[in-house]
Amino acid sequence: MKSFHSSTLFTGTVSSVSLSNCTFWIELLTKEKIEIKTSATTYYEVLRNIGDINRDRVNEPDPNDVEQKIGKESAAPDKDIWAQQKNLIKYILDKQGLLVCIYGIYSENDNIKSYSARKIVLMDSAPNEFGWEQTHWWVQQINTLFENWLDVLFQTRREFTESDFAEFYRTNLDLLGGFTLNSVQECATLSRFLYGLSSSYLLTGNERSLSAARACAQYIINAYANPTHDGKYVFWKFGRVKDAKTTKEIIPSQNPDDFGTYALYEQIYALSGLAQFYRITQDTWVLSYITRSIAAFNRFFKDDKSNGVGYDEKTQTNQDACYAGYGGYFSHLDPVTMRPDSDFLGPNKKKKNWNSNGDHIPAYLVNLIISLDPLPASVDSAPWQDLLDLCQSMLKDCVKNILDHFPSTDDSLFVNERFGNDWVPEHDWGWQKDRGIVGHNLKISWNLTRSAHYFMRLANELKDDENRLEEKNEYEKLASDCYQVSKRIGQNMKKCGVDLIRGGIFDALERHPKNGLDTEFAWDPTKDFWQQEQSILAYYIMQDVEEIDSKDEFLELARYCSAFWSLFFVDQDYRKIYFRTNEIGSKVIEGQFGIQAGHAIAGYHAFELCYLAHIYIKSYVDRGDDHQENFVLYFQPNSDNGITSLNVLPDFFRPEDLRLVGYKINGHETKLKDADRYKFQIPIANISEKSIIIVEYECLKKRGPHKNSPKNGQYSIQIPFKR
Numbered sequence: 001m002k003s004f005h006s007s008t009l010f011t012g013t014v015s016s017v018s019l020s021n022c023t024f025w026i027e028l029l030t031k032e033k034i035e036i037k038t039s040a041t042t043y044y045e046v047l048r049n050i051g052d053i054n055r056d057r058v059n060e061p062d063p064n065d066v067e068q069k070i071g072k073e074s075a076a077p078d079k080d081i082w083a084q085q086k087n088l089i090k091y092i093l094d095k096q097g098l099l100v101c102i103y104g105i106y107s108e109n110d111n112i113k114s115y116s117a118r119k120i121v122l123m124d125s126a127p128n129e130f131g132w133e134q135t136h137w138w139v140q141q142i143n144t145l146f147e148n149w150l151d152v153l154f155q156t157r158r159e160f161t162e163s164d165f166a167e168f169y170r171t172n173l174d175l176l177g178g179f180t181l182n183s184v185q186e187c188a189t190l191s192r193f194l195y196g197l198s199s200s201y202l203l204t205g206n207e208r209s210l211s212a213a214r215a216c217a218q219y220i221i222n223a224y225a226n227p228t229h230d231g232k233y234v235f236w237k238f239g240r241v242k243d244a245k246t247t248k249e250i251i252p253s254q255n256p257d258d259f260g261t262y263a264l265y266e267q268i269y270a271l272s273g274l275a276q277f278y279r280i281t282q283d284t285w286v287l288s289y290i291t292r293s294i295a296a297f298n299r300f301f302k303d304d305k306s307n308g309v310g311y312d313e314k315t316q317t318n319q320d321a322c323y324a325g326y327g328g329y330f331s332h333l334d335p336v337t338m339r340p341d342s343d344f345l346g347p348n349k350k351k352k353n354w355n356s357n358g359d360h361i362p363a364y365l366v367n368l369i370i371s372l373d374p375l376p377a378s379v380d381s382a383p384w385q386d387l388l389d390l391c392q393s394m395l396k397d398c399v400k401n402i403l404d405h406f407p408s409t410d411d412s413l414f415v416n417e418r419f420g421n422d423w424v425p426e427h428d429w430g431w432q433k434d435r436g437i438v439g440h441n442l443k444i445s446w447n448l449t450r451s452a453h454y455f456m457r458l459a460n461e462l463k464d465d466e467n468r469l470e471e472k473n474e475y476e477k478l479a480s481d482c483y484q485v486s487k488r489i490g491q492n493m494k495k496c497g498v499d500l501i502r503g504g505i506f507d508a509l510e511r512h513p514k515n516g517l518d519t520e521f522a523w524d525p526t527k528d529f530w531q532q533e534q535s536i537l538a539y540y541i542m543q544d545v546e547e548i549d550s551k552d553e554f555l556e557l558a559r560y561c562s563a564f565w566s567l568f569f570v571d572q573d574y575r576k577i578y579f580r581t582n583e584i585g586s587k588v589i590e591g592q593f594g595i596q597a598g599h600a601i602a603g604y605h606a607f608e609l610c611y612l613a614h615i616y617i618k619s620y621v622d623r624g625d626d627h628q629e630n631f632v633l634y635f636q637p638n639s640d641n642g643i644t645s646l647n648v649l650p651d652f653f654r655p656e657d658l659r660l661v662g663y664k665i666n667g668h669e670t671k672l673k674d675a676d677r678y679k680f681q682i683p684i685a686n687i688s689e690k691s692i693i694i695v696e697y698e699c700l701k702k703r704g705p706h707k708n709s710p711k712n713g714q715y716s717i718q719i720p721f722k723r
Helices: 063-070 079-091 137-154 162-168 187-204 207-224 264-269 272-281 284-301 343-348 360-372 382-405 438-461 466-496 529-542 551-569 605-620 674-678
Strands: 004-018 023-027 033-037 043-046 099-109 112-122 225-227 234-236 239-242 247-250 351-353 418-420 435-437 508-510 595-597 631-635 645-647 658-665 668-670 681-683 693-699
Touching: 004 033, 004 551, 043 079, 063 079, 099 551, 137 162, 137 187, 137 207, 137 605, 162 207, 187 207, 187 264, 187 272, 187 605, 187 631, 207 225, 207 239, 207 272, 207 284, 234 264, 234 284, 264 284, 264 360, 272 284, 272 360, 272 631, 284 360, 284 382, 360 382, 360 438, 360 645, 382 438, 382 466, 435 438, 438 466, 438 529, 466 529, 466 551, 529 551, 529 605, 605 631, 605 693, 658 674
Parallel strands: 033 112, 043 112
Antiparallel strands: 004 023, 004 099, 023 033, 099 112, 225 234, 239 247, 351 418, 435 508, 631 693, 645 681, 658 668, 658 693
């Protein structure tokens, strides 16, 4: 090829340096090495957090060492070359293994090929360090994101009411945060925003986020809940939109794929924020809407014979061909007939998919189970036990359906995502056809691994009960199956879905490529923000699992995906997250992607990433003995609900992962007995309303003692308290 020049991007680790040629070599994830040329206009940066200051703390090289290697500047025949060489000494030389991202130009003319760097970004000022794995990186990011989002919507308000959300909230905001012509307020996206606000409080303790969360939860329930006539079930309206004088309620989905229906994934995500909010507050009024929504899922969407017409409990048969008992959840209901087999549903008639089955786990089941196990202390434990049994049963059912039906049964590297009512995979639906979504695959890996951690915890609780050995063995088998499927998917996505040259993951790919390669793009080689979240969380949680046995491989992938997120999805100027980039990180802002908020970017994935990346890195990543890996979370439970305990497990963890260090209530430290450090339930019988509880956690997988570790049973929370 002659006279070809193109912008390019590489991410890799420093391999070697040639000062005389002003070049250095990097090794890519493919293990290939490429030579990078520097020039007089090449400049260096250290990765910044959102809205961050300059983080370049690379030490200046010793002048004597510089003189010995490249001579004095005054004697240099070419001052530009001398400056290039000095920068290489400062930033690159003797830093083998340093992860860098290189923006530059690829040029080709006949047999001459050249990669010339224009900007080189170091992931940290120190080799073998990564900015996002340090101290409060994710805490700062989530605080900046929620503060900016609230500023955009509500200006300077620090305390909020339900009326504020009714008047000012918008699902759709333009690139700079302004209102668009579309004034709709979607329920599912509002609940996702509530998830973000609640997660922000968990990590930061910022009262502004909790005030907004309370008002948001009230508005969601009062404005969008759609209870049935008997009060047993709750569905959720799609949205509300203001016209000239009033507000119009929209019952069914307005999204093109789901138009006119009750789409289960929208009903599911209406619970995402409510469940996370409940963890913090234990607001039983909120819980009552969650439980009745779950009842609706199991009564109307679940493929169970008992839901069919003419069901006979004795024979467990019915006269209903739709509810045949294949298990799992249908994806759509006709809101008029309340059935999944209505002809009105068109291509969504009697269908099942990833969103209608797998999304129960991350959206609400994890957080709800955490709040119920151990059982809350109250006068009557029976209702809590019934609810916990239901949620555990649903978790096992969802996991088993994923394990049984989603893994590919042919040579495709991708899972199956869409099915008929009998779980036969379908590869001809709508826009997806025979295509795989990389983010969905890694979301499955992530949530199967999370679920396996919980199953291991349940098995551990049964280890001394001889009467329940069969149940214990079942949990262990289920956990093992989850780990193995997670590993296989994670490795498959490395082959076809991870960008091994630049980091990050791609979007939609052909399940059966016809181009002779593992990767064939359905459309453009783009990368979406929500899918990067799945990759980061999946690889960080999987790398710590011995049964998966891919520690170095998956930790490396987690870091490369985190690098791409931090470099290209974070908007430093307006303190928000971009929806989509192309393969080299250039922002895609045309049409629906040129927004700060919308149906798909609603304060959920970015906030979930901040919350879980923070605790996963602190808990699962061995960063050496010089790093303090303790972390804290904040709670503010109601005091008038009859519950006298608070569950504080941060996520699904194995029994050997974490223990409590201690906790403070309104600044007063409470001592814990050693046996209580592993229960993740603290007594709150005598707390006053709006008491602030700060809980500190310690990772049990530290590989050795370090100077900040608690010793001899002495624990202290060294954190400031502000009311």
